[in-house]
Each structure stands twice: as structure tokens, then as C-alpha cells.
Amino acid sequence: MMKTVIYPVVLLLVTAGTSLPVEAAGDAERGKQLYALCAACHGPNAEGIPALNAPANAGQDPWYMTRQLKNFRAGIRGAHPDDTFGAQMRPMAMVLATDAQIADVVAYITSLDLPDPPQTVDGDVELGKQAYETCIPCHGEFGEGAQSLDAPRLSNQHDWYIVRQLENFKAGIRGGHQNDIYGAQMRIMSQMLESDERIRGVAAYIATLEYRPGVE
Numbered sequence: 550m551m552k553t554v555i556y557p558v559v560l561l562l563v564t565a566g567t568s569l570p571v572e573a574a575g576d577a578e579r580g581k582q583l584y585a586l587c588a589a590c591h592g593p594n595a596e597g598i599p600a601l602n603a604p605a606n607a608g609q610d611p612w613y614m615t616r617q618l619k620n621f622r623a624g625i626r627g628a629h630p631d632d633t634f635g636a637q638m639r640p641m642a643m644v645l646a647t648d649a650q651i652a653d654v655v656a657y658i659t660s661l662d663l664p665d666p667p668q669t670v671d672g673d674v675e676l677g678k679q680a681y682e683t684c685i686p687c688h689g690e691f692g693e694g695a696q697s698l699d700a701p702r703l704s705n706q707h708d709w710y711i712v713r714q715l716e717n718f719k720a721g722i723r724g725g726h727q728n729d730i731y732g733a734q735m736r737i738m739s740q741m742l743e744s745d746e747r748i749r750g751v752a753a754y755i756a757t758l759e760y761r762p763g764v765e
């Protein structure tokens with residue numbers, strides 16, 4: 550008797566907490582095996598390896614990583630002729646042949662600790678702080694990201710990678726594919742960073758943002 554009452558209540562709670570379509574939950578143990586391939590470039594703790602141009606993935610939002618892996622696999626990201634580093638990542642995403650494999654590897658990466666990459670970009674932090682005002686509505690005051698706006702975490706990411714993505718968006722190397730709905734939004738925003746100085750400044754400012762537990 551109890552069971553038949555509790556079950557619908559639990560279901561209701563589960564659905565109430567999720568406003569977006571839920572991806573099938575991945576298996577972190579299976580994901581760990583798949584991650585052995587990724588570790589070669591992204592590092593054993595998914596902390597990123599600057600010498601290999603590979604960003605940090607640990608601490609990144611699982612829904613965002615899932616989308617990027619599917620986009621790389623489908624050629625929505627990384628297929629532009631000038632996307633040198635995206636082209637290195639594309640074949641790796643293609644190894645994850647099924648959506649279940651993507652879910653598994655993302656589940657494993659999500660279990661790893663948030664990295665704290667060193668600051669490397671020489672930029673005007675004050676100028677960057679001003680420029681970052683326009684980013685806050687989507688990426689949040691602390692660079693925590695917002696799933697409801699499809700905008701990923703920016704804090705705790707390598708600053709040189711942030712610079713490269715902003716340059717790529719601005720040049721249409723990323724976000725220019727006709728099916729890149731979310732990249733297209735970011736492409737428009739990148740155009741507001743008119744100079745290289747502003748791009749470096751905003752990346753240097755983002756590098757000063759600290760993770761706030763409980764914020765997204």
C-alpha cells in the first residue's frame with residue numbers, strides 16, 4: 550500500500566526539479582575506461598594540458614560537455630577549415646560512437662575535482678571587468694554558467710583557451726555552422742569584444758573569478 554502511494558510522489562519530485570529534457574544518466578565506471586583515451590590530451594584529472602592545447606573538462610557542466618561532444622561528432626564544431634585544434638578533437642568525439650558512451654564519459658569527468666589552472670594571459674583586468682558586464686546575464690557573476698541559458702561555466706578554465714574560443718567565435722571558426730544554435734548566440738556576443746586587448750582583458754578577468762559552491 551505504502552509503495553503505491555510513495556512512487557508517484559517521488560516521480561513528481563524528480564520531474565519538478567528538471568525543467569529541461571533529461572539525458573540518460575551515464576555510468577561513471579564505464580566512462581572511466583573510455584576516459585583513458587581522453588587523458589592523453591586532457592590530463593589524468595581532466596585538468597587540461599596547455600602544451601597539447603587541450604582545455605580543462607573537470608568541473609565543466611555535464612549538459613554542456615554532452616552538447617560539445619555531439620557537436621564535434623556531427624561536425625557542427627571542429628570542421629571549419631581554420632579550426633586547427635577543433636580538428637584534433639573531432640576524431641576523438643567520433644570514437645564515442647553511441648550517446649550512451651558520451652553519457653558514460655561525461656559521468657566520469659563530472660566525478661573529478663574542479664581544477665585551478667594558473668593565470669597565463671597578460672591582460673588588463675580592469676578593462677576585462679568592464680567588458681565582462683555584458684557576459685554576466687548568461688555566464689553569471691562568478692563565471693558559473695547557467696543551464697537555463699545554455700551558457701557554460703567559464704571560471705576554472707584555462708585563460709589561453711578562453712582567448713582562443715573568443716577569437717574563434719569572432720572569426721566564425723566556431724559558431725558559424727548552420728546547426729550551431731548555441732554557438733551562434735555566443736558568436737554575436739564575441740563581436741562586442743572589438744579589440745584583442747578586450748579579449749585578453751576579459752580572459753584575464755575571468756581567471757580571477759572563484760568558484761562559489763552552491764552557485765549553479
Ligand code: HEC
Nearest residue numbers: 586587589590601602603604614617634635637638641654
Ligand atoms: C588528441 C588530443 C585530444 C584527445 C585525445 C581528446 N581531446 Fe578533447 N579536446 C582537444 C582539444 C585540442 C580541444 C580544444 C578544441 C578547441 O580549441 O576548440 C578539445 C576540446 C574538448 C571539449 C570541449 C571543451 C569546451 O569547453 O568546450 C570536450 C568536452 C572534450 N575535448 C572532451 C574530450 C573527451 C571526452 C575525450 C575522450 C573521448 C577527448 N576530449 C579526447 C584534444 C583532445
Ligand code: HEC
Nearest residue numbers: 683684687698699700701711714715731732734735738751
Ligand atoms: C546571450 C547569452 C550569452 C552571453 C551574453 C555571453 N555568452 Fe558566452 N556562451 C553562450 C552560450 C550559449 C555558449 C555555448 C556555445 C556552445 O554551446 O557551443 C557560450 C560559450 C562561451 C565560451 C566557450 C566556453 C568553452 O568552454 O568552450 C566562452 C569562452 C564564452 N562563452 C565567453 C563569453 C564572454 C567573455 C562573454 C561576454 C563578452 C559572453 N560569453 C557572453 C552564451 C552567452
